[in-house]
Amino acid sequence: MRNLPNLHTQLKRRIISDVLNDRDKELVWRIPLTAAGREADWYWLKDGKGLFLVKSAYKLQHENNGHINLNVPTDLWKKLWNIKVPPKVLSFLWRVSANYLPTRFLLSSKHVQVDTLCPFCSAAPKTALHVLSEVESIEAAMTLWAVWKMRNEVVWNSISPSSEELM
Numbered sequence: 001m002r003n004l005p006n007l008h009t010q011l012k013r014r015i016i017s018d019v020l021n022d023r024d025k026e027l028v029w030r031i032p033l034t035a036a037g038r039e040a041d042w043y044w045l046k047d048g049k050g051l052f053l054v055k056s057a058y059k060l061q062h063e064n065n066g067h068i069n070l071n072v073p074t075d076l077w078k079k080l081w082n083i084k085v086p087p088k089v090l091s092f093l094w095r096v097s098a099n100y101l102p103t104r105f106l107l108s109s110k111h112v113q114v115d116t117l118c119p120f121c122s123a124a125p126k127t128a129l130h131v132l133s134e135v136e137s138i139e140a141a142m143t144l145w146a147v148w149k150m151r152n153e154v155v156w157n158s159i160s161p162s163s164e165e166l167m
Helices: 010-019 022-030 054-063 074-082 087-097 104-109 138-157
Strands: none
Touching: 010 022, 074 087, 087 138
C-alpha cells in the first residue's frame, strides 16, 4: 500500500485493477488508510504503553502454556542476561537454558518423526546440553554458539566440519 499513496487517483486504481484479481481488488479497497501523510504506528497490545518488550513476550508464552523451562535457577538467568555477547548469542543461550532448541530429542517429544541419534556421536541425546555444556564465560558462550552452528551445518546441509573448524 505504501507504494501506492493516494489510492483514489484513477491511475493507481487502474494499476490495481490490472494487477489483482476481483477478490483481491475488493480486499485492497477495504483496507483502512491512516490520515493523509501519516504512517501507521505499531502497538503491542500486551503492554499498557504499547511497547514490545521481550519480557512481555516471555510472559505471554508462559501464559499460553509454552514449553519454557521455568526451573532454571534465578541466579543463572541473571548471569545469563549479564553476559556481554551479541544478542543472537544471548538468545541462543537463553534457548539452551530453557531447553527450547529444536533438537531431535525435543522434536521427537512433540511427536515429530525424526531420528533421535546425535549426528556427532550417534548416541541418543537427552537435551540440548548433550551437545553443549554449561555456560561459565563469554568464551564458553561463543564456543557454544559456534558448536550449535556447526551442528546445524551437519544436520541441515550435510556439511561435516573440518578438523581446523573443530579446533
